[in-house]
Each structure stands twice: as structure tokens, then as C-alpha cells.
Amino acid sequence: MDTPARLTARGVATRERILLAAARLMYVRGVGATLLDDVLATSGTSKSQLYRHFPDRQALIEGVVDLQCAQILARERLDLARVRSFAGLQRWATALVENNALQNGAYGCVLGSMTSELAGQSERARLTIKATFDEWVDLIERALGRLRDNDELRPDADTPNIAIGLMAALQGGYVLARTAHTITPMRTALDLALGHVHQHLRSTTT
Known part of the structure; x- marks a missing residue:
């Protein structure tokens, strides 16, 4: 920023x-x-x-978007850099669910919330949020790549699409948790997405 x-x-x-x-x-x-x-x-x-x-108010909103995006990426760069195994990927997802549980899922993901309000109003905000989501997905894909490098994920696993699927499950989970005021839907969505990753492990006994 x-x-x-x-x-x-x-x-x-x-x-x-x-x-x-x-x-x-x-x-x-x-x-x-x-x-x-x-x-x-x-x-x-x-x-x-x-x-x-x-x-003006628009400048303040854009400043907030910059701040929120920078904070999320700083956190995710650190957390996803630690992921080198399927168990680590599970810990990453669990931490996100538990953090959202502190609010009973009431507010959701700040990026998703800002997207719903600003995507059609501010092109600068939309592009900033899009770039943040793109890097976040890329960080997940890199983590999946480390699983493959460590011979845990099969070589033919489609890591770009799996990463997008994980992000979609995460953001959809945030929305459902916000509506229900419980993190149960978020946990369910991520568990199902992680189950898909599990199917691509070299051994499904993990």
C-alpha cells in the first residue's frame, strides 16, 4: 500500500x-x-x-481495499509457505475455519464481502481484489506443487484447477457460514474439497 x-x-x-x-x-x-x-x-x-x-469517500474505500488485500496476502504467504504435506494443507484449512468461528461465521471473508459491493462500482477496486485472489490461488497451487515434489501428490494431478476448486470451496463456505451464522457449512465445503485432493495422493491411506 x-x-x-x-x-x-x-x-x-x-x-x-x-x-x-x-x-x-x-x-x-x-x-x-x-x-x-x-x-x-x-x-x-x-x-x-x-x-x-x-x-473523497472513494479514495478512502480504495485505501481500505489496498490495506485488506495486503493483510490477507501477507498472512497467506506465510501460512501457505508452511504447507509441504497433505496434513499441512488440512491444518491450513482448519486454521481458516477456526478463525472464522471467532465471529460465528457472521462476517465472512473480507475479499468476498468487498467484491459483492464494489465489483460493479469501482474498476480499480475490482482489479485489486482480482489480483489478490489470483495470487492467493497461485499460493495454493505452489503448496500443491510441494506436495507433488515430495512424492505425496500424483504427478498427473491438475494442480491449477485443484487450487481454484479449493478457493471456490473456501469462498463459498464463507458465504454460507455468514448466512447461517455458523461455520459448519464452511467446514463441510473445505472437507469435501480436501477430499478431492486426497483422491489425487499417491496413497489414499494418508
Whole structure:
């Protein structure tokens, strides 16, 4: 995420405080239901401070999209880099389910939520979210590649499509969990997707 040039340390802190407050509100309430006055109250900043860093609401929304995408990719790069076995892939999926369970599945994936609200309104936001999803899928595919390199996954496994299937199960699970306010559908969707991966292991006794 780019920071405006020549900001003082205090200015950088103010900008980050505004972004974090806006990101939290937009995640819980939705982008459309989050008012600038809400952001001001939550961040403890003035209108002049907000408009100095974000000239309009659209600029603030785009800043939030950049922040959320960067945070998700930082987490997934770290977590998926650890996946070198099918058991590791299961641990990765379980961690996502358990993290969502902290909210009883109420809010879902921030990327999915932003996509539903912004894809038809902001081309810049859509492209940023698309690039994030593309890299996330690529990270999953690389993890599957390590399973193949370690002779756990069969050489003929279609890792690009399996990675897309895992992402589709994950995002669909988020949506169903958000609707039901329980992570059970998310766990079920990922278990089924992992079952498909299991079918492509060299030995199905794992």
C-alpha cells in the first residue's frame, strides 16, 4: 500500500488510524453502510485530517481495499509457505475455519464481502481484489506443487484447477457460514474439497 510522500511520522500514524477504523467498520457493517462520520468518530480524527489523506469517500474505500488485500496476502504467504504435506494443507484449512468461528461465521471473508459491493462500482477496486485472489490461488497451487515434489501428490494431478476448486470451496463456505451464522457449512465445503485432493495422493491411506 502506497503512503503519500512527505508525511510526517504523526501524519503516517493518523492515516493508518483512519484506514484501520474504516476497514473494521466496512468489514462489520459493509461498505455502503459505513458513513464518513462513523469513521471520524471511531478513529478520533477531524474532517480536515481525513480529507488531507483521503480527498473523497472513494479514495478512502480504495485505501481500505489496498490495506485488506495486503493483510490477507501477507498472512497467506506465510501460512501457505508452511504447507509441504497433505496434513499441512488440512491444518491450513482448519486454521481458516477456526478463525472464522471467532465471529460465528457472521462476517465472512473480507475479499468476498468487498467484491459483492464494489465489483460493479469501482474498476480499480475490482482489479485489486482480482489480483489478490489470483495470487492467493497461485499460493495454493505452489503448496500443491510441494506436495507433488515430495512424492505425496500424483504427478498427473491438475494442480491449477485443484487450487481454484479449493478457493471456490473456501469462498463459498464463507458465504454460507455468514448466512447461517455458523461455520459448519464452511467446514463441510473445505472437507469435501480436501477430499478431492486426497483422491489425487499417491496413497489414499494418508
